[in-house]
Amino acid sequence: MVNFIIDGKKISAAEGTMILEAARANSISIPTLCAHETVSRSGACRLCVVEVKKGKRAKIVTSCLYPVEEGIIVETKNERVMNVRRLVLQLLMARCPESEVICELAKEIGIETQPRFIPDKDKGKCILCRSCVRVCEEIVGVSAIGFSCRGADKTIGPPFNEDSAVCIGCGACAYVCPTGHIQMEATEDTRKIWGRTFKMKKCDVCGRYFAPEDQLKYISKKTGVPLKELAICTNCR
Ligand code: SF4
Ligand code: FES
Structure with a gap:
């Protein structure tokens, strides 16, 4: 176990635990956008910044990617942290002025x-956090979407913005998107x-429509479970 302090509270956590998880486990809230529990971390939004003090040195880090260390003192809401977080949010607001989630934060x-x-x-x-790309690659295993163009023109979507031949319509990308950018009707x-x-x-x-046919065919092909057995929704299983 590793011992450290967050916002004046003495905390112990297993080695390898990220500051974000250690804080949450102790009811200390840190705002986040891109840290979704189902996908690997990208550290893209920078909203989860905190200050870490080690001896005489203090630095700003992203708490979702920074593992706890023996003896560190973490501040999640001091003046320096709040100034950085405010700047991050102002930049995110400028990029996505229509995002209700960002405006609320x-x-x-x-x-x-x-x-x-x-x-x-x-x-x-879209804040370009890549969570949708990661879930499609890492969890679904389809890689139907990615970034196109560079710099300020970078956008997310299927290659060449054409209909994706490999997308199975599972909606995992819309589920993990923190800002509601991905439209699913x-x-x-x-x-x-x-x-x-x-x-x-x-x-x-039960006769309820429950999953895209393409998604069920994909699962059947990947797992070897006959399609007939997948034709029953989770409520009726
Ligand atoms: S569409 Fe959503 S999940 Fe994908 S990169 Fe943009 S903000 Fe992130
Ligand atoms: S939540 Fe940590 S960088 Fe986005």
Whole structure:
């Protein structure tokens, strides 16, 4: 076990635990956007910054990627941290002025809605955190989406912004997206995402539409479970 202090509270945690998890386990809240429990960390949003003091040295780190160390003193809300967090949020607000999640976080720490930086009009709600790409690669195993273009023009989507032939319509990308950038529209028997419309499968028992047919075919192919056995929704299993 490693012993350290967060916001004046003595804490012990297993070696390798990130400061973010150690803080949360002790009811100390740190705001986050890109740290989703289902995907590996990217440290992209920088919202989870904290100050770590080791001896006489103090530095600002991202708490979702910084493991606890013996004897460190962590501050999650001191003046220096709040100044950095405010700046990060102002930049995120300028990139994604339509994101309700970002505006709400900004309001919570007392940032007025008047933008400090000139807002972009063409980025939607995407903060380029890559969580959607990671879940598609790491969990689903499909890699249907990625970044295209560079620098300020970087966007997320299927290659060449064309309909993806490999997307199975599972919606995992929309689920992990912290800002609501990914649009997924559903009717009773269809789901529309990334420009493609997927036909939904009806549960053989209750008759409810529950998953895209392409997703079930993909799972069947990957796992060897016959498609017939996958045609029952989780409620009826
Ligand atoms: S679409 Fe969402 S999850 Fe994907 S990079 Fe943008 S903000 Fe992150
Ligand atoms: S939550 Fe840590 S960098 Fe985004």
